Amino acid sequence: MKNDVSLWLGDFSNFDEVEKYTEIIYDEDGDSIPSVFEREFKIGYYDRDLIEKDWISDTEDDIKELLVDFSYDDQLIKQFNNVKLNAKYNTIILIYNYNYDKDGRPVSSVSENGYKIDFIGTAEYID
Secondary structure (H helix, E strand, C coil), X not given: CEEEXXXXXXXXXXXXXXXXXHCCEECCCCCXXXXXXXXXXXXXXXXXXXXEEEEEEEEECCHHHHXXXXXXXXXXXXXXXXXXXXXXXXXXXXXXXXXXXXXXXXXXXXXXXXEEEEEEEEEEXXX
């Protein structure tokens, strides 16, 4: 089955910062409070179980190196291979079964409080 996956690349100081940035917290009624990531990028509904993220110690501007070992990496690398990265990144966030171009209100880049994150694009993968 064909599905979409949306990709963000960022530069964070460590994995704990990435975790805090993407953390969803719950109020006393059990309602979720969107993460900073979801708020900053105005992300629409997605299945929160279908997000993959990682932080690597060295920054990288080769998309193949950044995507290796993620789910469907062979399919994603082929599609994102022609993307020229204009910065070095150490943080990767993928949301599967989500098309940010169609379902979000595209914000292309956020640079705040010591971190930077860019929306790179959406690809298709076959499950």
